[in-house]
């Protein structure tokens with residue numbers, strides 16, 4: 249674990265913050281879908297907070313993390329300013345399998361959207377055709393970054409004002425013209441369930457990879473606090489995941 253200087257830390261939507269860290273050795277090795285354990289430095293909050301990689305700039309040695317100020321730990325991160333340092337362990341976890349170039353659909357909901365940005369970049373770089381389905385509560389964030397990658401981007405929000413008013417899976421159902429070879433998703437569990445129901449009803453269903461969020465303690469496989477039941481027995485979300493093929497998971 250090392251300390252890394254904070255370059256920027258700014259609110260980009262209500263309660264959503266984007267933080268850039270100068271961390272060349274992390275930027276050099278991290279993969280889409282991996283995460284970092286961030287330490288608060290507050291003795292009353294010993295456990296680290298897991299936050300996913302949003303994007304990595306290898307050339308400039310910078311990693312970007314986007315997080316919701318959800319409770320005490322993340323609220324503390326939101327008050328850090330450029331020049332402060334943050335203790336970080338990682339990259340952790342397995343990341344998204346990229347597979348062969350083809351057609352990919354990525355489906356993100358809320359703070360499940362940021363981990364999909366680096367994935368989109370990696371898929372586009374290897375020549376895959378990508379459609380990004382992004383579901384927001386109301387205000388958008390990171391949308392311009394997805395659009396800049398040149399991937400097709402479609403958006404939904406519960407409050408309206410985007411491409412579709414409603415949830416992202418209902419929007420996906422209106423786009424049966426898109427027949428991806430693989431789906432990747434990050435977001436809340438009900439979104440995964442609705443997505444799986446849609447995907448597994450397709451003729452010859454493609455693979456569906458989901459990035460799970462479980463409450464974690466150690467973050468590197470030692471405590472088994474984050475175990476989930478799979479068809480091959482219990483697996484640790486932090487070490488064996490956080491990305492799993494949805495079919496592997498016991499419902």
Ligand SMILES: Cc1cc2nc3c(=O)[nH]c(=O)nc-3n(C[C@H](O)[C@H](O)[C@H](O)COP(=O)(O)OP(=O)(O)OC[C@H]3O[C@@H](n4cnc5c(N)ncnc54)[C@H](O)[C@@H]3O)c2cc1C
Pocket residue numbers: 283296297298299300301314315316317318319320321322323359362363460461462463464490
């Ligand atoms: C692998 C992984 C990657 C993650 N990536 C991101 C990310 O990129 N951006 C982001 O905003 N959040 C991410 N999270 C969720 C984030 O870790 C939690 O929101 C954070 O730990 C909450 O800490 P806190 O001290 O602010 O809140 P607490 O006071 O501990 O809790 C506040 C709320 O957050 C919920 N929460 C706490 N821990 C988790 C957790 N591990 N997963 C889900 N909900 C939790 C609690 O149930 C509660 O409702 C990720 C979680 C995991 C496991």
Ligand code: FES
Pocket residue numbers: 463464465466467468469470471472473474475484485486487
């Ligand atoms: S958090 Fe300890 S094993 Fe996953």
